[in-house]
Amino acid sequence: MSHDIFLLDKSPKFPHASLAQDSPNGLLAVGGDLSETRLIEAYRNGIFPWYCEGEPILWWSPDPRCVFLLDGVHVSRSMKRELRKSTYQVTINRAFKDVIDGCAAPRAKEAETWILPxxxxxxxxxxxxxxxxxxEVWNAQELVGGLYGVSIGRFFFGESMFSRARNxxxxxxxxxxxxxxxxDFILLDSQVGNPHLYSMGAVDMSRDDFLLLLEEHISWEQPSYLWQTKTLDRWSD
Structure with a gap:
């Protein structure tokens, strides 16, 4: 059952995510701004912004939701070999701006980017x-890939990734x-599925189940050390 698309005013509050449109799938609201207060409110309630140049800000909560259950990521035998032998170095929060710039850069199969200034x-x-x-993924001192997202409670809400080198x-x-x-996180949210994500083990979760998990785990207080800039231990699985 489709509902009206909500027009946002100055208040950072959103309508409940369950009121999103069936078509286009997940469109909930239009307008507002990208202030820190509104963005945090959005993520805490299973909502995210996604729009292109020339459009108003569009807010979404699709059903189903594409997610990675953290013990369900598919790592093939060949990928495990790559992980063990690779000289790539992987870091956290060493080059956030460079990563978001990499994600926003033009791509061969995409005419435009939604990661606007x-x-x-x-x-x-x-x-x-x-x-x-x-x-961040580094080959010596060169940034060759990475991803960024928002983390609140026991959730990481993935926004985008990029790659300039194999894997x-x-x-x-x-x-x-x-x-x-x-x-001790619960899941990695990938918002909307695509063949690449599904090939890596992403699954679809109903919006109702996603929102129930959010309600249960979004207020968990993350340890202060969690997102300090660091180099991650080499893969050993």
């Missing part, structure tokens, strides 16, 4: 507040999920 500015502010984080974005994803699992 105002989106970059907004997520850089969240990073400065200790809420948005990056995973670099896969390294970022695998290392991140391993790190999240080790630190």
């Amino acid at each position: 105002e989106m970059k500015t907004a997520y850089l502010k969240l990073h400065q507040l200790g809420i948005a984080h990056s995973i 670099a974005s896969k390294f970022a994803l695998i290392y991140l999920t391993h790190y999240l699992k080790k630190n």
Whole structure:
């Protein structure tokens, strides 16, 4: 059953995510701003912004939701060999701005990016507040891949990833999920599925189940050391 699309005013509050449209799937609200207060409120309630240049800010909560259960990431035998022998170094929060720039760069199969300048500015502010984080993959001193997202409670809400070298974005994803699992997280949210994510082990979860998990785990207080800049231990699984 479809509902009306809500027009946001100055209040950072959102309508309940269950009121999102059936078509287009998950469209909940239009307008508002990308202030830190509104973005945090959105993520805490299973909502995220996604729009292109020339459009108003669009807010989404799709059903189903694409997620990685942290023990369900698919690491093939060949990928395990790559992880063991690779000289890549993987870090946390060493180069957030460079990662978001890499994610926003033009791609061969995509005519435009949704990571507009105002989106970059907004997520850089969240990073400065200790809420948005990056995973970097390095070949010597060259940044060859990475991902970024928002982390609140026991959730990491993935936003985008990029790769400039073979398997670099896969390294970022695998290392991140391993790190999240080790630190008692529940899942990595990938928002909307695609063949690449599903090939890595992503699954669809109903919006109702996703929102129930959020309600249960979003207020968990993350340890202060969790997102300090660091180099992650080499893969040993």
